[in-house]
Amino acid sequence: MEPVDSPGNEPAGAPAQNDGAAVAGADDRSAAEVARYLDRLLNEGHERWEGDRCPICFLFVGLPTGKYAQMNQCCMKTVCKGCILAARQRGLRGCEFCRTPRPSDDASQLAMVQKRVSKRNAEAMKHLGDKYFYGRLGLTKDIPRAIELWTEAAELGSVDAHYHLGVTYYNGEGVEEDKPRGIRHWQQAAMKGHVPSRHNLGVVEFNKGNYELAVQHFMISAKMGYEMSLNVIKKMLMEGHATKAQYAEALRGYGDAVEEMKSHQREEAKRLGV
Numbered sequence: 001m002e003p004v005d006s007p008g009n010e011p012a013g014a015p016a017q018n019d020g021a022a023v024a025g026a027d028d029r030s031a032a033e034v035a036r037y038l039d040r041l042l043n044e045g046h047e048r049w050e051g052d053r054c055p056i057c058f059l060f061v062g063l064p065t066g067k068y069a070q071m072n073q074c075c076m077k078t079v080c081k082g083c084i085l086a087a088r089q090r091g092l093r094g095c096e097f098c099r100t101p102r103p104s105d106d107a108s109q110l111a112m113v114q115k116r117v118s119k120r121n122a123e124a125m126k127h128l129g130d131k132y133f134y135g136r137l138g139l140t141k142d143i144p145r146a147i148e149l150w151t152e153a154a155e156l157g158s159v160d161a162h163y164h165l166g167v168t169y170y171n172g173e174g175v176e177e178d179k180p181r182g183i184r185h186w187q188q189a190a191m192k193g194h195v196p197s198r199h200n201l202g203v204v205e206f207n208k209g210n211y212e213l214a215v216q217h218f219m220i221s222a223k224m225g226y227e228m229s230l231n232v233i234k235k236m237l238m239e240g241h242a243t244k245a246q247y248a249e250a251l252r253g254y255g256d257a258v259e260e261m262k263s264h265q266r267e268e269a270k271r272l273g274v
Contacts, residue, residue: 041187041201042216048224049159049193051123054080055097060261063195063226068266073112074100076123081274082265088274110137117149122156125149129161133174143174154185162189163197170200190217195226202229211241219246223253225261230254 062068116124129149135141153161170182189197202217236242
C-alpha cells in the first residue's frame with residue numbers, strides 16, 4: 001500500500017484519507033497517557049509475530065504471505081512454497097505438515113475448519129470469519145457472523161483477526177464506519193509484530209500530514225521485509241518528507257529481512273512457479 005494523493009486510490013485494506021485520531025481514544029485520555037501509549041506503540045512489535053514462520057523450515061514467510069505460502073485447512077498451518085516443493089519432490093501427498101489428505105470439496109473443507117473452531121482455535125475462527133465475510137465454502141455471506149468470529153479470534157490472540165477487524169471498521173465494510181475502533185485493532189496487531197497493520201498505521205499518519213510519525217511506522221514495517229513500506233519511504237524522500245538517512249536505514253533493514261527469508265528450496269519454487 002502506498003500513500004495516495006486523492007481518496008479512492010488506495011489498494012484493498014489501505015486506510016482512506018480524512019481519517020480519525022491515529023492514537024485510539026486520544027480524545028478520552030490525558031496528554032501524558034497518549035504520549036505513553038504512543039511510545040509503547042513505536043517501541044513494541046519490531047519483530048514479526050511467530051505465526052508468520054513456516055512451521056517446517058521455521059523461516060519467516062515472504063510478504064505478502066499469501067503470495068509465498070499456502071494455508072492448510074486441516075491443521076491451520078501456513079507452509080511456505082519451498083517446503084511445499086520439497087514435499088512434492090519426496091512424493092508426499094496431502095498436507096505437508098500433518099499429512100492429512102486434501103479435502104475434495106467445499107463441504108469437506110468447511111467440516112475441517114469447523115472442527116477446529118469447536119476447539120476454539122484462533123486461526124480457524126479467523127479463517128471461518130473470512131469465509132462468512134466473502135460467502136465462500138458454500139456459506140451465505142454473513143458479515144455480522146464474520147465480525148463475531150474475528151472478534152473472538154482476536155481475543156484468543158489472532159493478529160490477522162485484529163487486522164481484518166481494523167479494515168472492516170475503518171472503511172465501514174458492511175458495518176457502520178468507526179475509524180478509531182479500526183485503528184485500535186491495527187495498533188493491537190502492530191504491537192505484536194503484524195506487518196500490514198503497522199504499514200496501515202503509517203498510511204493513517206501520512207494522510208494526516210504527520211510525516212515524521214508516518215515514516216517511523218513505515219521504517220518498522222520495511223525492516224521486517226515489507227516492500228510497500230520501503231517504496232513509500234522512497235516516495236516520501238523524493239517529496240521532502242523523509243531523509244536520506246531514514247531511507248538508507250530502511251533499505252538496509254529491508255535487505256537484511258529479505259535475505260533471512262531466502263532458502264534454496266524457496267528460490268527453486270520461485271523458479272518453477274510453484
